[in-house]
Structures are given as C-alpha cells and as structure tokens.
C-alpha cells in the first residue's frame with residue numbers, strides 16, 4: 001500500500017492523519033472540498049467534491065489505498081446526509097473499484113450500532129442499530145464496503161470510530177468509554193493501511209480505555225495496540241460536575257440516541 005488517498009483530509013481527523021502519516025508512504029494524496037495547507041514532500045493536494053464521480057475518478061489515479069473520511073460527521077438533514085454520506089460514499093467505493101484501487105478504509109461510526117444497550121459488550125458481529133440518520137449512513141457505508149469486498153475483491157476495513165476530540169482530550173462522561181486519542185487514531189489507520197492481507201474487517205476506533213465496552217479483537221488482529229486510556233482524565237471530568245443523562249447512558253450511542261427521540265426506552269432491548 002504505497003500510494004494513499006485520504007478524502008476529507010482538511011477535517012479534524014484528516015489533519016491529524018496528515019501529520020501522523022507524514023513521510024510513511026511514497027505518496028499521500030489529500031483530497032477535500034475545503035482549502036488545505038500547501039503540499040509538502042510526498043504529498044499532493046487535490047480539490048475534490050465526493051458528490052462528483054468525475055472528480056473522484058481523477059483523484060483515484062494510481063492509488064493503492066483510500067482512507068475515506070469525507071462527509072457529514074454528525075446528525076444532519078436527510079438531504080445532506082443522503083448527498084454526502086450515501087451518494088458520496090457510494091461514489092468513493094465505485095471510483096476506487098473502477099480505478100483498480102486495492103483497499104478502502106472507511107471511517108464508520110459507533111452510531112451505526114448506537115441503540116445497542118451499553119450494559120452489553122458489543123463486537124463486530126452485532127446487528128446494525130443506527131441511532132440517527134447519520135448512523136444509517138454509516139451502516140450503508142459498511143454495507144457497500146461488504147459488497148465491494150465480496151463482489152469485486154476490494155480489501156475493505158470499516159473503522160467504527162468512537163469519540164475523536166480535536167483537542168485530544170476526553171471531556172464528557174461518555175468519552176470515558178468511547179474516546180480515541182490522536183496517536184491511537186494514527187496508529188489504527190496506519191495498521192489498517194499496512195496490514196498485508198484482509199478481505200473485510202470491522203473494527204472499533206477506540207483507545208485502551210478502562211471502561212471500553214467494545215470487543216475490539218479485530219483491531220488487535222490488524223496489529224493495533226492502543227497507547228492511551230481516557231481514565232487518566234476521569235477525575236478531571238467528574239470535577240466539572242458533568243453528568244450523562246440517564247437515558248443516554250443506557251445506550252452505546254449515548255446522546256445520538258436521544259436526538260429527536262420520541263420512542264419508549266423500555267421497548268429498546
């Protein structure tokens with residue numbers, strides 16, 4: 001995996017990957033619709049809108065591995081989710097297939113399985129239980145990834161990222177379960193790029209948190225050995241008096257479950 005394309009490289013995670021993966025590969029092509037800092041050695045900057053297949057086709061030329069981050073990173077209107085995270089995501093996989101790219105690493109989310117109860121550990125085999133339109137789009141991305149692995153032989157990793165914080169610090173009670181540090185994020189993506197051989201894998205993007213509730217055996221198989229633990233910040237978080245809503249605390253997706261919530265908590269097993 002020598003030539004890597006990162007979509008959404010101007011975003012929070014993209015900028016951390018850009019820095020963390022610098023000089024590790026002969027080429028990192030950084031694709032975003034937004035402006036980016038000028039290219040350094042081993043980098044190329046391309047302005048790409050993932051809703052435009054022609055622009056994507058151009059961006060994929062000569063690429064071995066795509067790290068697909070671009071899109072809407074939170075709950076939003078169906079129109080925006082549909083355009084960026086459904087159509088845009090499909091366009092990325094399809095452009096990768098047509099260009100002969102070997103591997104796609106998809107930034108999925110814990111919100112794809114958010115309505116599973118937190119008192120149960122979950123692994124990569126649990127059924128999808130999206131907690132939002134955003135979560136639905138991540139289930140969709142994982143399904144497209146599965147299709148493109150099985151039908152077209154792409155190697156695909158779906159990383160269900162927990163809570164990546166721009167300031168690299170967990171600040172809310174839920175983060176004690178879900179946080180991933182910057183250096184662990186870089187390590188996980190690097191392992192997913194470098195691993196010599198996998199067909200399709202779902203792994204959780206989470207640090208080595210004492211309160212982790214996700215069975216991350218697959219990330220371990222990729223060689224991921226997280227270095228950080230949100231517990232280090234526990235007393236700081238407690239001292240702010242911040243408390244998780246008790247209904248949010250029932251579910252892996254936390255706050256994502258309660259946005260627009262009009263259901264009955266007891267009915268969600």
Ligand SMILES: NC(=O)c1ccc[n+]([C@@H]2O[C@H](COP(=O)([O-])OP(=O)(O)OC[C@H]3O[C@@H](n4cnc5c(N)ncnc54)[C@H](O)[C@@H]3O)[C@@H](O)[C@H]2O)c1
Pocket residue numbers: 007008009010011012013014031032033034048049050051068069070071072073074084088107108109110160161162163164165
């Ligand atoms: N941050 C987290 O905790 C977290 C958790 C789970 C999953 N993720 C996923 O990881 C990815 C990156 O997250 P982030 O926090 O860096 O988000 P971000 O919003 O900071 O970055 C997203 C990037 O995508 C770009 N983008 C948006 N629409 C585009 C388009 N049409 N064409 C090209 N580029 C476009 C934006 O310009 C932006 O730079 C997202 O897919 C998000 O859903 C993030």
